[in-house]
Amino acid sequence: MGVWKSSEGVAKMVTEEQWRAICENDARYDGKFFYAVSSTRIFCRPSCKSRVPRRENVSVFRNAEDAMAAGYRPCKRCKSGGARMPDVEWVAQIEAFVLEHYAEHLTLDRIADGCHGSAYHLHRVFKAQKGMTPLDFVHQVRIHRACVLLETTRMSVMDIGVAVGISNAAQFATLFRKLEGVTPSVYRKRRMVGIDGE
Numbered sequence: 001m002g003v004w005k006s007s008e009g010v011a012k013m014v015t016e017e018q019w020r021a022i023c024e025n026d027a028r029y030d031g032k033f034f035y036a037v038s039s040t041r042i043f044c045r046p047s048c049k050s051r052v053p054r055r056e057n058v059s060v061f062r063n064a065e066d067a068m069a070a071g072y073r074p075c076k077r078c079k080s081g082g083a084r085m086p087d088v089e090w091v092a093q094i095e096a097f098v099l100e101h102y103a104e105h106l107t108l109d110r111i112a113d114g115c116h117g118s119a120y121h122l123h124r125v126f127k128a129q130k131g132m133t134p135l136d137f138v139h140q141v142r143i144h145r146a147c148v149l150l151e152t153t154r155m156s157v158m159d160i161g162v163a164v165g166i167s168n169a170a171q172f173a174t175l176f177r178k179l180e181g182v183t184p185s186v187y188r189k190r191r192m193v194g195i196d197g198e
Contacts, residue, residue: 036072043067048078077116
């Protein structure tokens with residue numbers, strides 16, 4: 001269950017009233033407390049329209065400064081830090097989210113929801129900052145991880161595809177070849193020469 005982080009550092013349980021305010025996006029509680037989500041490392045105002053988090057992942061802070069001091073980042077959607085978050089910081093947050101969740105089913109909407117912004121705005125800002133779309137970045141992360149698994153494990157190509165979030169074998173092979181120039185099997189053969197006496 002979530003905890004209240006007081007200025008004295010004493011943890012108290014989140015009240016039912018606070019939890020109800022979070023679930024109902026109740027703007028009347030804005031300024032009275034902020035809630036932080038351990039799985040995303042983001043903190044929000046009670047009125048934030050982002051998806052309701054799991055209660056056990058929630059901590060509550062008296063003010064934004066306490067949340068930031070505890071290592072949480074302001075929410076882009078509800079501007080919980082007061083000022084608008086710089087795009088470069090938000091892009092770093094998006095990259096961190098993808099690196100943590102790349103093996104899951106990721107859509108633009110899912111990434112936007114996890115990073116507390118609209119899909120349209122996230123796509124536009126990420127592309128402007130990185131020169132690629134968020135989903136292109138997801139593909140790069142997945143294929144990089146697949147390369148590591150091909151080089152360091154004896155997992156089958158199909159199992160590696162599933163492990164990096166691409167369960168369709170043909171789609172995995174096509175994307176791998178597009179980014180690496182060869183199929184996963186050829187990549188492995190080239191990298192495994194000289195290993196285990198081969």
